[in-house]
Amino acid sequence: MKTIALVYYSGSGATHDMAEAVAQGAKTQPDIQVIRYRISGEDIQNGRFNDPDLFASLQHADAILFGSPTYMGGPAAQFKAFADASSESWSEQGWRNKLAAGFTVGGSQGGEQDSTLNYLLILAMQHGMLWVGMDMPSGYHDKRINPMGRQLGASGHTPEGALSEADLKTASHLGQRVATLLLSQFAAEKSPVAEIA
Template sequence: MKTIALVYYSGSGATHQMAEAIAQGAKTQPGTQVMRYRIVGEDIQNGRFSDPDLFASLQQADAILFGSPTYMGGPAAQFKAFADASSDSWSGQGWRNKLAAGFTVGGSLGGEQDSTLNYLFVLAMQHGMLWVGMDMPYGYDDKRINPMGHQLGASGHTPTGQLSDADVKTAAHLGQRVAALLQTQPVVTGAPVPSLA
């Protein structure tokens, strides 16, 4: 059984909708279980995110997908607090070689969603993870999936607070892609970090 963890913050609920679509897409692949963790304000005390049980669970996951709405050109502060708290996992490279991917939602078409996806990508690179982007050139002519054309991750546009059908399909595709890659390509986790001797 392969485990995909979704760690995300959702303010209005649109990023949560995207996480649910990703989970449904992942579950189309046999032998896949999805763990969802929605960051809430109560997880953050004096500006610091704390949930040791979550980090213990993430250590066991085969893939971790990060999600946040795009606020003011980047991820939400609540997600950033989680990312900052992941430094203990970083120092031991506990997420090294796990698959990673990202998703975001913005209120406008030019809302800098790519900046949030870049932030999530850099976070994964800090942890030595293997990034899974989109594999869909669609959206140029066919707006029924990936209409924003982002290849770095799944991105949604929610001027009404609800994801469009195309954004839901895009998110589901990302979940299915990550789950399929887990089934076909072994991920080497738990291996010691190479020595520079």
């Protein structure tokens, strides 16, 4: 059994809907368990994210997918608080070689959502994780999936307050892709961090 953890913040509920679509996509593969961690304001005390149980459980996940709405050209402060608090996991390289991916939602089609996905990518790289992007050129001719043509991760927009069916299919595809890679021989074996001579 492989475990995929979804760690995300959702203000309006749209990022939560995207996380649910990611989970549904992942569960189309056999022997996949999905664990959801929705960050809340109560997790942040005096500006610092505090949930040691979450970080303990993330050590055992095979993949971690990060999600945040795009606010003012970047991730939400609530998600950033979680990312900042992950420094202990970083110092121990506890997430090294785990698969990682990201998803975001914005109010417009552009809205600097790439900045949020880039932030999530850099967070994963800091942890020595292996980033999984999209694997489709769709969006150019076929608008039923990945209509914005982003390859860094899944993104959606909510001009009417809800995600489109195409955005939800894109998120589902990302979840399915991560699960498929976990079940293949592609995932890196856990190996010790190389010593510097």
